[in-house]
Amino acid sequence: MSTVQRTIRFTLNGEAVAADVPTHWNVVELLQNRFGLFGARESCGQGLCGCCTVLVNGNAVSGCLYLAAFVHGAEVTTIEHGAAGRELDAVQQAFIEAGAFQCGFCTPGFVLMTRQLLDEKPDPTEDDIRHYLSGNLCRCAAYPEIVAAVKLAAQKRRAGQGR
Numbered sequence: 001m002s003t004v005q006r007t008i009r010f011t012l013n014g015e016a017v018a019a020d021v022p023t024h025w026n027v028v029e030l031l032q033n034r035f036g037l038f039g040a041r042e043s044c045g046q047g048l049c050g051c052c053t054v055l056v057n058g059n060a061v062s063g064c065l066y067l068a069a070f071v072h073g074a075e076v077t078t079i080e081h082g083a084a085g086r087e088l089d090a091v092q093q094a095f096i097e098a099g100a101f102q103c104g105f106c107t108p109g110f111v112l113m114t115r116q117l118l119d120e121k122p123d124p125t126e127d128d129i130r131h132y133l134s135g136n137l138c139r140c141a142a143y144p145e146i147v148a149a150v151k152l153a154a155q156k157r158r159a160g161q162g163r
């Protein structure tokens with residue numbers, strides 16, 4: 001049986017791109033197989049862990065469940081955005097300073113979700129942080145440090161230290 005393909009055009013980390021994709025592919029397959037981007041990784045494959053998080057038009061989605069064809073015309077941001085020789089943003093810097101990871105497998109998802117949180121709530125309460133990050137799981141259980149990192153990132157942003 002031949003695979004049905006579709007050409008999609010979208011913006012990926014600020015650049016206009018196009019790709020031919022099988023219609024059953026999800027966004028993780030699209031990013032890995034067509035663009036060599038492995039920051040969003042599939043773990044549970046069921047929308048439960050957040051390891052596959054990417055931003056579509058600024059909103060965090062589970063790349064394991066989101067069909068690649070649905071990003072046609074959209075703006076997609078991955079953890080690799082801005083990584084090419086540029087400085088880390090406030091959220092990435094805060095995660096490092098707070099030691100908010102061990103193996104790092106979950107970290108891209110947490111960073112992207114934190115960006116969305118701080119875009120919507122620049123001064124989040126602890127409840128806000130726990131609510132926004134409730135869809136992201138860390139098997140190393142670095143949760144206390146992650147919450148501390150989000151608070152630190154919020155402070156850095158409010159102080160104008162990176163986006």
Ligand code: FES
Nearest residue numbers: 043045047048064
């Ligand atoms: S791999 Fe997508 S939510 Fe777990």
Ligand code: FES
Nearest residue numbers: 102104138139140
């Ligand atoms: S740092 Fe290992 S899963 Fe979160």
